[in-house]
Every structure is written in C-alpha cells, then in structure tokens.
Amino acid sequence: MRWEDRRESDNVEDRRGRSPRGVAIGGGMGAIVLAIIIMLMGGDPSQLLGGLQGGTAPGTQGSVEAPANDPGKKFASVILADTEEVWTKVFREQLGEQYVEPKLVIFTGQVDFACGRADSGMGPFYCGADQNVYIDLSFYQTMADQLGAPGDFAQAYVIAHEVGHHVQKLLGTLDKVNNARRQSSERQANELSVRLELQADFYAGLWAHHAQHLTQMDEQDLREALNAAKQIGDDALQKRQQGYVVPHAFTHGTSEQRMKWFLAGYRSGRVKDGDTFSLRNP
Numbered sequence: 706m707r708w709e710d711r712r713e714s715d716n717v718e719d720r721r722g723r724s725p726r727g728v729a730i731g732g733g734m735g736a737i738v739l740a741i742i743i744m745l746m747g748g749d750p751s752q753l754l755g756g757l758q759g760g761t762a763p764g765t766q767g768s769v770e771a772p773a774n775d776p777g778k779k780f781a782s783v784i785l786a787d788t789e790e791v792w793t794k795v796f797r798e799q800l801g802e803q804y805v806e807p808k809l810v811i812f813t814g815q816v817d818f819a820c821g822r823a824d825s826g827m828g829p830f831y832c833g834a835d836q837n838v839y840i841d842l843s844f845y846q847t848m849a850d851q852l853g854a855p856g857d858f859a860q861a862y863v864i865a866h867e868v869g870h871h872v873q874k875l876l877g878t879l880d881k882v883n884n885a886r887r888q889s890s891e892r893q894a895n896e897l898s899v900r901l902e903l904q905a906d907f908y909a910g911l912w913a914h915h916a917q918h919l920t921q922m923d924e925q926d927l928r929e930a931l932n933a934a935k936q937i938g939d940d941a942l943q944k945r946q947q948g949y950v951v952p953h954a955f956t957h958g959t960s961e962q963r964m965k966w967f968l969a970g971y972r973s974g975r976v977k978d979g980d981t982f983s984l985r986n987p
Contacts, residue, residue, distance in 0.1 A: 788868045
C-alpha cells in the first residue's frame, strides 16, 4: 500500500510522555485477563474496566518523548485520514447522514480516558464515552513478533476495525448491544460481543473497499489484512494461550468468522450488508 507523503488527519492527539493519575488496574486475575485482551483488539472497554478495578499502581509511567519524525504516528494519521474520507462519503451517500470524525489518541504504557484507565496490555481500543480510538504504537511490534501478523496493511486493519466501533456508536448499535449485554447471561453477552466485533471487521473491510484509490492496495495487502484477522480469532488465541479452545468464552469470533466478515465488507462496500445480528450463525 502507499501511505507516505499523503494527507494526515488533524484528529490525532499524542499523549506520549504524559503520566496518568489516579487508580490503575491491579494485578492478579486482572493482569491475566489483560494479557489475553492484548491479542483481541477491540470493543468498548467501559464494559471491562468497571469490573477490573485494582489497587494503586506500583509506580507511574515514565515520560516518553516521541521522535520529531515519527513514522508510526504519520502512518496512523494517514490511515485515520483515509477512514475520515471514506466514512464521510459512505454516511452521506448510503445513510443520508453526517459522519462525525473520532479522535485517535496515541499513548505509551497507560492512559486515562472517559471510560476509566487502561494500559497497553489491552491493545488498541475504542471508548464510546468519549468517541476516541486509543493505541500504543508498540502494538504493531506485538502483531509482528507475537501474533505473526506483520505488514502495513495489517496495521491499517487494526485502526479501521476500531473506527468500525465508532461507526457502531454513531449508528446506535454500540450502545444498544452494550445495554443488552448488561442484561444477559455471560454466554449471551459473549455472543453479542462476537457479533459486535464481526460487524467491526465488516466495516474495516468496507473501508478497504472504498479506500483502494487512496491506499493503492494490492493482493499482498489483502493477504496481510486477512492474516491479521486470522491470527486474532478467538480460537487461534486460545490455542496459543492455553492449548485448547473454549467456544462459549469467545468474545470476538473465530479466525474463520473474522476473515469471512472482513472479506464480506471488502467485497460489498455497502453498510446494509453488514448485519451480523440477524443471522443465526454469523
């Protein structure tokens, strides 16, 4: 894909070098859960953080100064700009509505935000309360080294997926599903979460469909995105983490499902084709 020397978004906030305040997520089971979530990249963390408040952090995050010429930030800014262009057009032409652009917050270590506090162990995430996408750019190295998902288009897929959650917020889907999850059993809540994540994958594919003239993506780029979706499927992650699969604990979908829905969005390009909630088996 081509991303160098292209328009960057103005909606990027760099919080690297800031130390968060207050109470941090503690250790114990919370740390174990977060270690798993680092692989899952997605969802509204307000659903998670409310139940994972721990003790005071043993120390604050040190200051990290970003380099003057930061290719990671530039890349993220370009991809965010692409999502802005695509979704502004899609909202206007397909939905007859105005797209409200989210902000992308770059941080290191820990960050305070409207949903509470999170650390890098959560991976990239979206907070519906402030409508911001959050990312520690070191996650890209995690993708390549630990998840087996290298490549710039795999990284673009990560941002596009989180922006997909923002689209769900604007369309009312995110709040509706989160409210339903709070009133459901754990198994039912997990199923709703899977459908939410698969729809965000569809929206990421939809973005790729409409952004081809911007990114000049090729077959290798598509393979990178599909491989990333494959590597972060619940079944693949559980096998990597614990050696076996527990389907009722899935929260993001299997590798097959995640690839299927990204590809569906890429082939369709239409919002109406991304209804993962009305199907018996998405």
